[in-house]
Amino acid sequence: MVLKRFSILVILRIMLLCGTILAFAWVIQRPEMFFNQLTLAAIFILQVMELIRFVNQTNRELSRFLLGIKHADFTITFHQAHLGKSFRELEDSMHAILQAYKQVKIEKEAQYQFLQALVTRLPIGIISIAEEDIVVINATAEKLLNIEGYRNWSLLKLRHPTVAQALDSVGDHGRKLIEFKTSENTAHLTIEVSTTFILDKSYRLITIQDIHTELEQKEIEAWHKLIRILTHEIMNSVTPVASLTETIQGMLTDKSGQLKSIEALTTDTLGDIRFSLNTIHKRSEGLLDFVEKYRALTRVPKPAIQPVRLHSFLKTMANLMEPEMQRHNIALQWHVTDENLQASLDSNLIEQVIINLITNSIYALQQVSDKHIYLGAYLHENRVIIEITDNGSGIREKEMQDIFIPFFSTKKEGTGIGLSLSKQIMNLHGGSIKVTSVPHEKTTFYLTFKA
Incomplete structure (x- = not known):
């Protein structure tokens, strides 16, 4: 193996040091050469110091280099190429490390600036x-x-x-x-x-x-849906009334616009007027009934909440609905996982909610041959759940978002009050009502209460 330059220089210094020691050992035996002894002792000390300095020179350079990296001083370099090829390779390695560290620093700064820009926006x-x-x-x-x-x-x-x-x-x-x-x-x-x-x-x-903007947007959307449904219901009642009123006016006036005499009114004309008035009266009563239902929707009584044992409560509900189930040939099943399970609720208001949901289930089961309704209660994640499930026609996906809006109904003769009223009652209980549905397979309503 060829000795490197650094190794040669170290060996040379050691050999000179050994020569000085031998010379010092020779002159120390001759007292008359006292000054030569002092000279050789000084040379020996200087050679030892030079050897230590030479050996530590590389360590000092490396220490200076690494300290520069620590403080991100990328101008620092490693100057030991005069010591031979191995040190030139070390210098190249240090330079490559410096460039890689510099690149990492640049990438880190770029990522930080990008993150800052992203967070800011x-x-x-x-x-x-x-x-x-x-x-x-x-x-x-x-x-x-x-x-x-x-x-x-x-x-x-x-x-x-x-x-x-x-x-x-x-x-x-x-x-x-x-x-x-x-x-x-x-x-x-x-x-x-x-x-x-x-x-x-x-x-x-x-x-x-x-979330104020989002809440306002949702509120506006809710109002738009409500106004659209209210307008639809009111127009359904007002349009025939206006049309019949115009028809009656035409029956009671002549071509010149003058009021006809009593003698000019035939029996058929009076019959038509009476029929029109009856229709107007019927539609007016329907409109008044609609307004009264709207008033009922806005005047839900404050619930008298107290602990209720759900086993007894659901048993009462099953007995109450049994005649209706028999009349429609529906199998009603009910189950409570724990006979001592309780929930804080107003039994009268929740009865109203459950009756409304079961009534909706009965309607959904009209076209089903094997009709089933399941009523159950259980504890889930420290919440009491009352579940009403049927195997009826279900709810289509596009209607799922609208079924709790006042006056929205999928029934031909539905008022659209029941589910909206049920949701209000559940909100007043500090609970919630949710629904899942697979059309023509299963629909489940979940009433959630605090345990």
Whole structure:
């Protein structure tokens, strides 16, 4: 193996050092050569120092190089090429490492700038907190909370204690809806908090979204649907009334527009007028009935909620509906998973809801030969569920979003009140009503209560 230049230089220095030691050993035996002894001792010390300096030179250069990388000083270089080929290869390797590190640094900075641009343009407010420092906050969050320029979480708490309390109540993970008031307006914000650990440091990521616009849009859509249905029902009643009124006026006036005399009215004409008046009266009563049902929809009584044992409650409902089931040749089954299962509800109002749902099931089973209705209750995820299932015609997908809208009905003679009223009653109980349906196979309504 060919010795490298560095190795040769080290060996040469060691050999010179050994020569100095031998010379020093020879002159030390001759007292008359005292000054030569001092000279050789000094040379020996200088040679040792030079050997140490030469050996550590590479370590110093490497240390300087790595320190430059640590502080991102990309101008630093490794100058040891004069020591031979192996050190030129080391210099090339160090240069390649430097360029790779520089490239990683550039890519990291580009990714950071891209992330900053992305976060800034998101329509959702984002805040990242490490201890009491705000690491990331975008313009949307600053605008929603009116905290432009804030970078310290303690100062933000002083500015908006309500928001801080809401976030503290959520904890490290969770979601909450709050009402945020400013001097100008009131916003409805949904706040979601998650916590993660990066390099043993805790970061809280907070997302904030203003749902006021979405709520307004949904409210407008609901009003549009309601107005469309109300207009449809009212026009169905008013149009024939207006038409019959015009017909009666034509019967009672002549061609010149003058009122006819009694003698001019024939028996057939009087019969037609009477028939028209009866029709107008009937449609007026229908319109009054419609208005009365609308008033009933807006005047749902406050429920008298108390614990109810569901086994007894559903048994009573089954007995109540049994005659109707027999009349329509329907098999009614009911089951409660736990005889002691209870739910907090107003039994009278929930009876009304269940009767309405069973009535809808009876209608859906008209074209089915083997008719079944199932009524059950069980506990699921700390919620009490009352389930009403039938194997009738089902609900089409395009109607699923509209069935709870007032006056929307799939029945020819339906009023569209029942399901909307049922939903109001469930909302007043702090619960919910949901439906799933597979047309011509199965439809299930779920009434959810607090346990």
